[in-house]
Amino acid sequence: MTNRGAGDSVPQIRLYREWLHRERGLTFPDYAAMWEWSRSDLAAFWLSIWDYHALESPTPPTVIVDGAMPGARWFAGAQVNYARQVFRHADLADAAGQPAIIAEGESGQAVEWTWGQLRRRTASLALALRRAGIGRGDVVAAYLPNIPEAVVSMLACASLGAVWTMCSPDMGTPAVLDRLRQAAPKALIAVDGVFYGGRRMDRSATVEAIRRGLPTVAALFAIRTGHGAAHIRDSIDFNGAQSADDAEVAAFEPEWLPFDHPLWILYSSGTTGLPKAIVHGHGGIVISACVGNMHLDLGSSYSLNTVGERFHWYSATGWVMWNIQVGGLLTGTTICLYDGSPKGAAGQSEWQPLWAFAARHGVTWFGAGAAFFASCRKAGLALNGIGDLRAIRALGSTGSPLTADVQDWGTAQFDAVGTPDIWWCNISGGTDIAAAFLSGNRESPPTPGRLQCRHLGASVEAWDEDGRALRGRVGELVCTRPFPSMPLFFWGDEDGSRYRSTYFDAWDGIWRHGDWLAVEADGSCVIAGRSDATINRHGLRMGTADIYAAVERLGSIADSLVIDLEDGAGDSKLLMFVVPGDGRVWGPELEAAVVATIRDTLSPRFIPDAFIPAPAIPRTLSGKKQELPIKRLFQGWPVAKVIDPNVTENPGVIPWYITQAEAWRERSGAAETKARGDIG
Helix, strand or coil: CCCCCCCCCCCCHHHHHHHHHHCCCCCCCCCCHHHHHHCCCCCHHHHHHHHHHCCCCCCCCCCECCCCCCEEEEEEEECHHHHHHCCCCHHHHHHHHCCCCEEEECCCCCCEEEHHHHHHHHHHHHHHHHHHHCCCCEEEEECCCCHHHHHHHHHHHHHHCCCEEEEEECCCCCHHHHHHHHHHHCEEEEEEEEECCCCEEECCCHHHHHHHCCCCEEEEEEEECCCCCCCCCEEEEEHHHCCCCCCCHHHCCCCCCEEEEEEEEEEECCCCCCEEEEEHHHHHHHHHHHHHHCCCCCCCCCHEEEECCCEEECCCCCCCCHHHHHHHHCCCCCEEEEECCCCCCCCCCCCHHHHHHHHHHHHCEEEHHHHHHHHHHHHHHHHHCCCCCCCEEEEECCCCCCCCCHHHHHHHHHHHHHHCCEEEECEECCCCCCCEECCCCCCCCCCCCHHHHHHHCCCCCEECCCCCEEECEEEEEEEEECCCCCCCCCCCCCCCCCCHHHHHCCCCCCCEEEEEEEEECCCCEEEEEECEEEECCCCCEEEEEHHHHHHHHCCEEEEEEEEEEEECCCEEEEEEEECCCCCEEEEEHHHHHHHHEEEEEECCHCCEEEEEEEECEEEECCCCCHHHHHHHHHCCCCHHHHHHHHHHCCHHHHHHHHHHHHHHHHHHHHCCCCCCCCCC
C-alpha cells in the first residue's frame, strides 16, 4: 500500500493560492491575509471558488452575492445540481481505477462501487421515485444507517430536485416522528433491520410505526437487510428499484436547478420546542463543500499518483458529519463508510473496529468525534497492533473540543505506526451551516487542542456582550457577513421568526452561532463549548427538549433537567436531575423506567451517566429551565456570575444546587476547575 504522506503532495490551499496569483494577480504574504481578503471581498472570493473548481451552469450567474443576513442571495441566475457535480468525476475516476464508495458493515461484509455503478444506481432509483410520483420540491424521508444505499438515495433525490431528509435507526420512533412529521414527506426509504454492537436488531415494526405516523407518505421503499423479522407490507423493493440498467437509465441526467433550490432538511435541536428543520440549498452546499474540502486537503483521487485519497469520517446518519463525508464525492474523492459500533461488540477489543476497517481498506484520511479519540486513549489502545495504518496521513476531529493531551496521544501513536508527520485537522461548524466555520490548514504548524484557522470566506469573530471583537479571550462565536451554506429557511417557519430568533436575536444582522470561541494571536482558535444546551453524544446530536419530552411522558417524573459536563479529556458526563411525581420516591425501579424510556424513545447514547433526585428544577421567570447556569455551577464558575435570583422563578432551590455542585466537583477531582469569570 503506497502511503500518501503529508510531504507527498502539494496542499490544496497552496494550489488555490498559486491559482489566485496566476489567474487573478493576487499575492498574499500568509494565510491570515488571504482569509482577510476572503471575508472582506465576498463577491471576488466566491467567484474565484466557482472558477477554480470549474463549477458548471447552463446560465451564468448575474450577481454573486446580494443583500445581508438574514436573506442574502447567492449566484442569482446560476443553475446547479449536487448530483451533477458528483458525477462529473465519474469517467476520469473510473479510468484511473479509483472507486467512489468503499463500505463495510460491522458483521464483516464489504462492498466497493465504481463511480459508474454509483451513477447507474442513482439514475435507476431516481426514475423509480419519479414513477412513484416524486418530483421537484417533494420531500423524501429516509430511515437508514450509514450504508451505500443512503448515499444513492440522497443523490437520486437531488437529481430530481426532491428534498432529502434522514434520521438514524438508533433514534427512537417518537424522536424520528418529531423530525419527519414537520417535513410531511411524500415517500419513505427505510431498512427493515440493522446490525450494531454485535446484535441483529429488527426494525420492521418500527418502520410500520413510522409510516403510520406519517400520513403523507404515499410510497415506501424497503431495504431488506436480513435483520428484519417481518416483511414490510405494501412496500417497493429498494434493491430492484436501484438495479435497472437499460437505455432509460443510461440517458438519465440530473435536472438543472436554481442555485438556491432546497437540497435537504437537517435537524438541529434547540432547548425548547420541536427540533429545527433546517433547509440548505444545492448551490450553497456545493460551493461551501468545495472550500471545505480544500481545508480538509481532499483532492480528487484519480489525480494522484498513488492509491488515491480514501476519506473516512465515522458518523451516524443523523449527524451532519455524514453529509460532510458524502461531500467528499463533490471533489472526486473516494469515501469510506463504516456501519456499526465504533467500540465493537461485547467480548471484542474495545475501540478497534474503525482502525481495523481503515487498515483493511487503505484509508488515507480518518475522522471521528473527539470523544472517540479520547475513548481510544482511555482504553490504552495501541494502534501499531491493528493492521497496517501507514496509509493514514490525516486525522480529523469534531463534535466537541479535542484536548491537547488526546491529540498528543494520537500523534505519538502514529509515530509508532510509522507516520511521524501525521496531520490533525480539527474542525468546528455544525448542522446549521452543514460546513465548518473553523478548520485546518496543512501549511500551518500543529496546534494541539486548538483549531488551526478560520475557514476561508467565513467572517468569524469572538465577540463580547457589547459586540466588540476579542483576541485571546473567550466570547460568542459570531459570523459578521453572509456564508453560502447558511440555511435558506426552516421548514414550516412561514414568517421566518424562528430562523431570526435562533441566529439573530443577540445582534441585528449578525449570526450568533451558539459556541464560545477564543481567537489566538496566531490565528488558531479554541472552542470552549456550547453557549446553548444542545448535547452531542458520540456523534448523535439531541436537544434537551427531546430528552425532557421522553422522560416527562412518565407520570412518575414531575420534572427533570440535564447537563453535559466535559471531563477535560475529550469525553463528558451526562447528569440528570429528576423530580419524582405522584408521591413517588426515587429508587432503582424509577431509574430503570427512565433509562428504558430514553433508550426506546431517543437513543441509548443519551442515557445519563448519573441521576440526582432534586427538590425542584430552577426556572427563569418565563418558565425556562436554567440548564446553562446549573452546568456552569458544576464547572466551578462563581455563583454570582451564573445565577441571578431576581430572574429565577424559584430562587429557594439554588442553595441546594450549589451544594450538589461542590460535592460533584470534589468527587470528580474537579474542585480546582478554573472559574471562567471573564465570560458573560
